[in-house]
Amino acid sequence: MALDDTRITGFKVVGTRPDRPDGLDKVTGRAKYGADATAPGMLFGAIVRSPHAHARILGIDTSRAEAMHEVKAVVTRADFAPGLTGENLNVLENVMAGEKALYDGHAVAAVAATTALAARDAARLVEVEYEILPHVTDVDAAMEEGAPVIRADAADGSVPEGMHPNVVRYHESGHGNVDEGFAEADLVIEEHFTTEATHQGYIEPHACLATLGADGKGDLWCSTQGHWIAQKTCAALLGLEQSALRVTASEIGGGFGGKTTVFIEPVALALSRKTSRPVKIVMSRSEVFRATGPTSSTSMDVRIGMKKDGTITAGQGVFRLQGGAFPGAPMEFTAMCAFAPYNLKHVHQVGYDVICNRPKQAAYRAPGSPMAAFAVESVIDELCNRLGLDPIEVRLKNGSKEGTKASFGPTWDRIGLIETLEAARDHPHYSAPLNEGEGRGVSCGFWFNHAGETSVTLALSEDGTVQLMVGTPDIGGSRASMAIMAAEELGVPYDRVRVTVADTASLGYNDVSHGSRVTYASGLATIQAARDTIRKLCGRAAAKWGIDPEAVEWRDGCAVPSGPNAGEFDPMPIADIAARMGRTGGPIVGHYEVTPEGAGVSFATHIVDAAVDRETGATEVSRYTVVQDAGKAIHPSYVEGQYQGGAAQGIGWALNEEYVYGDDGRLQNPGFLDYRIPVASDLPMIDTVIVEVPNPGHPYGVRGVGETSICPPLAAIANAVSNAAGVRMRDLPMRPARVLEALQDRTGE
Amino acid sequence: MTQIHVTATVNGDPVEFLCDPRETLLDVLRDRLGLTGTKEGCGTGDCGACSVTLGGRVVCSCLVLGAEADGAEIGTVEGMADSETLHPLQRKFIEHAALQCGICTPGILVAAKNLLERTPNPTETEVRYWLAGNLCRCTGYDKIVQAVMDAAEEMREIP
Numbered sequence: 077m078a079l080d081d082t083r084i085t086g087f088k089v090v091g092t093r094p095d096r097p098d099g100l101d102k103v104t105g106r107a108k109y110g111a112d113a114t115a116p117g118m119l120f121g122a123i124v125r126s127p128h129a130h131a132r133i134l135g136i137d138t139s140r141a142e143a144m145h146e147v148k149a150v151v152t153r154a155d156f157a158p159g160l161t162g163e164n165l166n167v168l169e170n171v172m173a174g175e176k177a178l179y180d181g182h183a184v185a186a187v188a189a190t191t192a193l194a195a196r197d198a199a200r201l202v203e204v205e206y207e208i209l210p211h212v213t214d215v216d217a218a219m220e221e222g223a224p225v226i227r228a229d230a231a232d233g234s235v236p237e238g239m240h241p242n243v244v245r246y247h248e249s250g251h252g253n254v255d256e257g258f259a260e261a262d263l264v265i266e267e268h269f270t271t272e273a274t275h276q277g278y279i280e281p282h283a284c285l286a287t288l289g290a291d292g293k294g295d296l297w298c299s300t301q302g303h304w305i306a307q308k309t310c311a312a313l314l315g316l317e318q319s320a321l322r323v324t325a326s327e328i329g330g331g332f333g334g335k336t337t338v339f340i341e342p343v344a345l346a347l348s349r350k351t352s353r354p355v356k357i358v359m360s361r362s363e364v365f366r367a368t369g370p371t372s373s374t375s376m377d378v379r380i381g382m383k384k385d386g387t388i389t390a391g392q393g394v395f396r397l398q399g400g401a402f403p404g405a406p407m408e409f410t411a412m413c414a415f416a417p418y419n420l421k422h423v424h425q426v427g428y429d430v431i432c433n434r435p436k437q438a439a440y441r442a443p444g445s446p447m448a449a450f451a452v453e454s455v456i457d458e459l460c461n462r463l464g465l466d467p468i469e470v471r472l473k474n475g476s477k478e479g480t481k482a483s484f485g486p487t488w489d490r491i492g493l494i495e496t497l498e499a500a501r502d503h504p505h506y507s508a509p510l511n512e513g514e515g516r517g518v519s520c521g522f523w524f525n526h527a528g529e530t531s532v533t534l535a536l537s538e539d540g541t542v543q544l545m546v547g548t549p550d551i552g553g554s555r556a557s558m559a560i561m562a563a564e565e566l567g568v569p570y571d572r573v574r575v576t577v578a579d580t581a582s583l584g585y586n587d588v589s590h591g592s593r594v595t596y597a598s599g600l601a602t603i604q605a606a607r608d609t610i611r612k613l614c615g616r617a618a619a620k621w622g623i624d625p626e627a628v629e630w631r632d633g634c635a636v637p638s639g640p641n642a643g644e645f646d647p648m649p650i651a652d653i654a655a656r657m658g659r660t661g662g663p664i665v666g667h668y669e670v671t672p673e674g675a676g677v678s679f680a681t682h683i684v685d686a687a688v689d690r691e692t693g694a695t696e697v698s699r700y701t702v703v704q705d706a707g708k709a710i711h712p713s714y715v716e717g718q719y720q721g722g723a724a725q726g727i728g729w730a731l732n733e734e735y736v737y738g739d740d741g742r743l744q745n746p747g748f749l750d751y752r753i754p755v756a757s758d759l760p761m762i763d764t765v766i767v768e769v770p771n772p773g774h775p776y777g778v779r780g781v782g783e784t785s786i787c788p789p790l791a792a793i794a795n796a797v798s799n800a801a802g803v804r805m806r807d808l809p810m811r812p813a814r815v816l817e818a819l820q821d822r823t824g825e
Numbered sequence: 826m827t828q829i830h831v832t833a834t835v836n837g838d839p840v841e842f843l844c845d846p847r848e849t850l851l852d853v854l855r856d857r858l859g860l861t862g863t864k865e866g867c868g869t870g871d872c873g874a875c876s877v878t879l880g881g882r883v884v885c886s887c888l889v890l891g892a893e894a895d896g897a898e899i900g901t902v903e904g905m906a907d908s909e910t911l912h913p914l915q916r917k918f919i920e921h922a923a924l925q926c927g928i929c930t931p932g933i934l935v936a937a938k939n940l941l942e943r944t945p946n947p948t949e950t951e952v953r954y955w956l957a958g959n960l961c962r963c964t965g966y967d968k969i970v971q972a973v974m975d976a977a978e979e980m981r982e983i984p
Contacts, residue, residue, distance in 0.1 A: 102930050103916075104915065329864070360868055717968060721925065748871035754965075756961075757950075759966055
């Protein structure tokens with residue numbers, strides 16, 4: 077969708093760095109997050125979870141819990157809607173187990189009591205009789221003949237004949253003939269790679285407060301990336317009418333994809349319905365780890381052929397992802413992203429979605445893409461090393477550009493990969509000398525970006541200030557970007573625009589804050605809603621002046637006559653029109669509803685220096701530079717923040733973070749002590765370069781920036797560590813013991 | 826269960842409450858005193874979102890029992906600003922975009938304020954190690970460290 081009203085220069089507010097509107101609330105402790113809400117008569121919910129990885133539920137005895145006088149209700153699967161199908165059934169199965177517990181931490185019952193302590197005590201008194209079944213938690217093991225069958229009927233029609241029933245979906249894409257391509261190569265390298273499951277690691281545990289009456293009408297307050305999807309899903313799981321449930325998004329303490337679905341919300345609603353009282357549920361950290369969405373773990377094989385001059389002749393990849401006990405591991409994204417940065421004549425990729433006895437995976441920042449980049453960019457690095465080629469020059473030589481046929485089908489529109497590579501090559505970091513023991517790594521990364529259903533309302537107040545209502549929860553400063561775009565269009569100061577994330581009863585449907593879509597899609601709708609408002613403002617001025625509305629234009633916050641025949645009138649400021657709007661036709665409200673089609677893909681190039689301690693195997697990231705195409709940075713500070721945050725999460729994924737399962741199928745490290753995310757002393761400053769190659773699908777050229785930043789780090793760090801250690805690291809995380817072992821294998825110690 | 830009677834000072838104000846012997850100081854602050862600025866991220870002392878000062882020392886309030894606070898002086902994020910005037914750290918966090926979701930911000934502000942009271946001129950390394958007990962998942966810490974260094978500089982200039 078090329079927009080004829082695109083503008084990319086002459087901005088007054090766009091590109092500046094004003095204070096975010098919610099800043100004051102967030103530095104004073106006033107901001108209300110999921111767990112900060114209370115209601116009169118509120119009860120506290122607690123969830124009973126399976127200690128077994130795979131078990132048939134033979135019976136649930138709630139009598140001892142119910143005997144506690146503080147306990148007001150216990151719910152099990154029987155308290156939810158029967159007869160669901162498809163993804164609603166999967167979500168319900170995950171929210172409250174039916175016949176089987178499918179992973180350690182799977183919810184099997186819940187209680188509501190007058191205090192949080194009593195609810196926790198009561199949960200321990202619920203007695204569940206289990207028949208323990210054989211389990212499997214590893215992706216390769218789950219595909220093998222004889223592996224325990226998790227759910228017999230989970231596979232769809234895409235899976236080839238003869239595969240294990242745990243393989244539930246299959247993907248294949250590409251073009252050309254890879255055998256022909258490999259025959260043209262001077263060097264072909266094939267390697268096997270693995271990555272472990274990691275958690276999104278948001279610091280705010282899931283929390284909600286639910287009220288549901290006997291009349292089927294309810295209110296839900298929750299920490300979510302998408303309150304309309306919460307409304308839709310909860311309504312289905314509880315058997316309610318969608319509009320009967322109003323959902324309000326609290327301030328959200330991080331999501332990264334993990335809060336795009338529901339876990340405790342339907343349970344709180346069921347408990348509230350049973351007790352006719354408000355019910356609050358707040359997850360503990362161990363519940364967050366055991367029962368909410370980690371990302372997939374992977375097993376991957378990648379083969380790439382290269383000529384001596386650096387031309388890539390063919391690329392091939394097989395990507396096996398486990399997504400827990402339910403279909404949905406993003407293996408098609410892994411496959412599609414793998415070779416996206418490169419212009420290949422011959423490319424072929426295959427993906428397998430495999431279920432096993434782990435929690436249902438949830439989206440995590442560019443789901444599936446970082447792992448793909450890890451495998452592909454590692455092989456490219458190895459090819460460069462062996463052929464004596466510069467890794468950035470090789471990527472420039474093969475890089476995708478406008479008109480290139482992408483590895484998964486489409487032909488690229490205007491994209492900025494080459495520009496990020498050039499900026500990386502020219503950055504002082506790339507030519508800086510390395511210190512003793514350090515290695516340097518480079519990687520590219522790609523993410524599609526998403527648009528999604530969007531609706532925005534912009535209402536003028538009598539004093540000329542602006543109320544903007546968006547439906548996308550603000551996960552990283554988006555209210556600032558929206559205010560900037562509205563101020564830019566209307567010609568009013570930034571701080572005259574108040575942006576609110578509206579509840580589900582106050583605005584049309586909005587897709588989730590995911591897919592790096594918020595600044596793109598809610599931004600596009602904000603700009604169009606402002607333009608709708610401007611048309612109305614110009615109409616009021618035209619009526620006052622007695623001229624044709626077409627003869628009025630909007631300039632610097634004022635209606636002005638336009639064209640030779642419009643007549644001579646003084647500019648009419650927005651505040652004057654607003655002050656009279658009640659007498660000149662009523663309230664002035666602009667709105668816009670859209671499912672845009674031009675999200676605009678995004679590429680990045682990262683450079684990393686890492687030092688490896690040869691005695692301990694520990695890695696220190698000593699320098700890090702992110703170069704990424706933002707299309708147009710609306711608020712550059714928050715664009716930089718996304719770049720830095722994605723890099724930091726990638727560093728954790730590459731070096732420390734992993735789900736560790738015991739032989740018993742139980743998660744061994746459900747806490748921040750043993751699941752170690754990067755702390756301040758682990759990281760260097762993270763330098764950022766914002767490249768701006770405008771997206772033709774957005775009026776200001778915006779591309780989403782949130783997710784692409786986590787695509788290159790795994791590979792860039794692995795390449796740096798491999799180059800520092802002199803041995804190729806093919807398994808993540810590169811924890812010290814693993815690096816030490818690789819060093820010892822290399823030196824034969 | 827018998828409740829325990831506790832008196833303490835929070836942000837300079839005298840407070841009095843009853844609490845269950847198992848309730849943490851964090852539970853008391855949030856649920857009994859309505860001071861929800863202090864956040865719970867883990868409940869096991871690993872994330873620092875619940876950082877408060879207890880007698881001038883930074884502690885994880887999830888690791889302190891409410892009953893232990895008897896007679897103590899407690900400082901939370903709600904006590905950082907002087908009425909309308911923000912603490913320099915609070916201002917610098919907004920200016921530097923040192924928060925994204927903001928859930929870790931109260932704990933980090935409390936810890937950073939305590940650092941600057943002890944060490945008015947910290948190095949980047951000192952800031953990073955002092956804040957190593959406060960997890961942030963959004964920012965990569967870069968802008969947080971810059972905001973703390975900048976606030977320190979301003980506070981040194983205007984004593």
